[in-house]
Amino acid sequence: MPDSPLSDSPYEVLGVTADADAAALRVAYRRALRHAHPDTGGDAERFHAVQRAWELVGTPEARAAFDRGNGPGMAEPEHAAWAPSAPRPRRDSRPLARTYGHPGGWSRQRYLDLIREWAGRGVTLDDPYDPALVRSAPRDIRHVLADALAEEETARSLATLGIAYTVWHDLATDAAGAGLPPKLDHLVLGPTGLIAIQSEDWGGPVAFKRGELIGEALAGERPIRELAARAKSVTRPARVKPTALVVVVPDEDAAVPLEVGGSVRGAAAVLVRRSRLASAIREGIPGAPVLGGADAMEVRSRLQTALRFA
Known part of the structure; x- marks a missing residue:
């Protein structure tokens, strides 16, 4: 990798x-x-x-x-990993989760806008994903590309959950703070709950302290609070509530595979390593209520009519 x-x-x-x-x-x-x-x-x-x-x-x-x-x-x-890639061929025939939206799409477009603006007007970028160009860009621009890659990786993992799960990507929200993306990265619905997910790569380790994530790389961000606000904005029109708030990071940036940091408005707040995400959702997020079959169908019907994409 x-x-x-x-x-x-x-x-x-x-x-x-x-x-x-x-x-x-x-x-x-x-x-x-x-x-x-x-x-x-x-x-x-x-x-x-x-x-x-x-x-x-x-x-x-x-x-x-x-x-x-x-x-x-x-x-x-x-370059091959940073640039958009064609769909990977499947190696098995197991049913995939139902998925909607374009994971990483908003962040990719934001990166392209920022890197072109940074390069200067009138400058033609033959390859916006050239490694030398990416490494020379300011950290905030590289962070946007890192987030796009993280969102795409999460989407590949969520697709393996199976047909019992529905996944929406890049959902529009009006709850984003200044300088933050106006979207919720992923929303997952299945028998283990309704789970709002933020895919992140801050380039450094993070951990819970008093119900919020901390780390030198966060630069003042409050990820759990911000994720809760985005999730509420997305799910409120459907009159449903998320059962869990999950921030997923590269494996090396979390000390343990899964860490529970309390709850926000009844939703379990969790930090999880990328490699642990799919199994954590299948098993059930610790502290998060599960949904019965009839309840899940009702929630899915409401969401389908209320959700908007970024």
């Missing part, structure tokens, strides 16, 4: 610019390795990051491959 658009590039890990010459790169590597070495009081995780950075850009061949977005050890080039 390629790195997130928010991940530090090897150049950032080593503390040099992307146009540093080979000699400067080598000096930076030795300095970073010395400072990060556990035997000299450094951090083991940082030490391994420095070593990995050198593997990616330490030789002319590796550096050229990385700059093209196809570094060693990547399952696929970054």
Whole structure:
């Protein structure tokens, strides 16, 4: 799996610019390795990051491959993973969940608008997903692309829930705060409840504290409060309430597979790793009420007539 658009590039890990010459790169590597070495009081995780950075850009061949977005050890080039992809062929014939909407569509379009605006008027971007261009963009722009990728990954996971579940993506809401997307990423209905989901990649770890998510990468955001407001705005016209509020993040950004952080207006608030999402929904979100078959059908009928897409 390629790195997130928010991940530090090897150049950032080593503390040099992307146009540093080979000699400067080598000096930076030795300095970073010395400072990060556990035997000299450094951090083991940082030490391994420095070593990995050198593997990616330490030789002319590796550096050229990385700059093209196809570094060693990547399952696929970054560009191929960051750009929109064709539907993947299915490997089994099990029924999929009913799905509506375009996951990641709003965020993709927002990214394209922002990257073109940042590049400047009159500048033609032959490839808005070029790895060098993405890495050079401001963090807020890279965050939008990271969110689009996260939403698409979540959608692939939710589709595997099976025919008992209905999933809506990119639902319009008027409850978004300043600078936040005017949408709810995903809404899932099935026998284990009505679950509002936000797909996120903040580029750093998050955890619950007093019912809200905290983390250095959040920059003042209050994800649970904001998700609750979006979910209420989306479901209120249908006269239904979500049973769970779920924020899903990359596996490395959550300390445990699933963490319950209390409840908001009766809906369980949960942080879950991406790889755990589908199984958590099938098993039932801890603390969230389940829906009987007749209740689920009634809720689905109401939602179908009330929901709007972003």
